[in-house]
Amino acid sequence: MERKIHDCMDGCPVESTLQIISGKWKCVILYRLIKHKVCRFSELQRYMPGCSRRMLALQLNELEADNIISKKVYPVIPPKTEYSLTELGETLIPLITEMNKWGEMYNQIHR
Amino acid sequence: MERKIHDCMDGCPVESTLQIISGKWKCVILYRLIKHKVCRFSELQRYMPGCSRRMLALQLNELEADNIISKKVYPVIPPKTEYSLTELGETLIPLITEMNKWGEMYNQIHR
DNA sequence: TCTGCTGGTTACAAAATGGTTACTATGTCA
DNA sequence: TGACATAGTAACCATTTTGTAACCAGCAGA
Secondary structure (H helix, E strand, O other): OOOOOOOOHHHOHHHHHHHHHOOOOHHHHHHHHHHHOEEEHHHHHHHOOOOOHHHHHHHHHHHHHOOOEEEEEEOOOOOEEEEEEOHHHHOOHHHHHHHHHHHHHHHHHOO | OOOOOOOOHHHOHHHHHHHHHOOOOHHHHHHHHHHHOEEEHHHHHHHOOOOOHHHHHHHHHHHHHOOOEEEEEEOOOOOEEEEEEOHHHHOOHHHHHHHHHHHHHHHHHOO
């Protein structure tokens, strides 16, 4: 999985961040990995019923390519994999936490 | 401009936040409005050369529909408009600031 | 022997997103 | 008289993203 990084104006930091975390489900995946430390593919699926298996795999692949999460595969049948944050991924915790906090506040005022 | 909010699992706060700020340029726009308080359309264009006039207008419209920014139109020729954060928009400052911070850190390790 | 389980991938179709160009209005400047 | 400036919008097309469904391996249990 190759990820191309398009140029940002003056290397705008906000745009850099967006390149890593934008994607329909990435922040939710990260939120789950922060909360549960380690998750199997099927667990993530359960937490995100709106996200298809295909999409989940795509987003996980991109996050892995960007070195935000790491995957551990157990060569067993049926298959078993575990996803967790890398060291770099952990630096995103304050950001995702902030997102969660804002969303809670927003949900309150919107019933 | 109508904005439909799709259902999130258990009203997941992270997904709520994403519904408001996801969009190719929204965070960058917000970052600019935080930094400069008030911006004209053409100023924003200059700050975001990668964003077309059409895209900029679309993103601004959505942010306005979600009550994150407000627009003041001066009925003059040539036209003049000013965008700024609403009260709700200002509550996003910590989040956008966090994004900026993370991006700066990330840019440093990536040359 | 047939079914189910997990963690994917592939192919195809549909929907969303984004770029480009042209168009608007009208006052000011050359 | 003609061009320029601003803040958009509209139409059209190309690209990207996303969804759906089917398929795979191979062991365990019925």
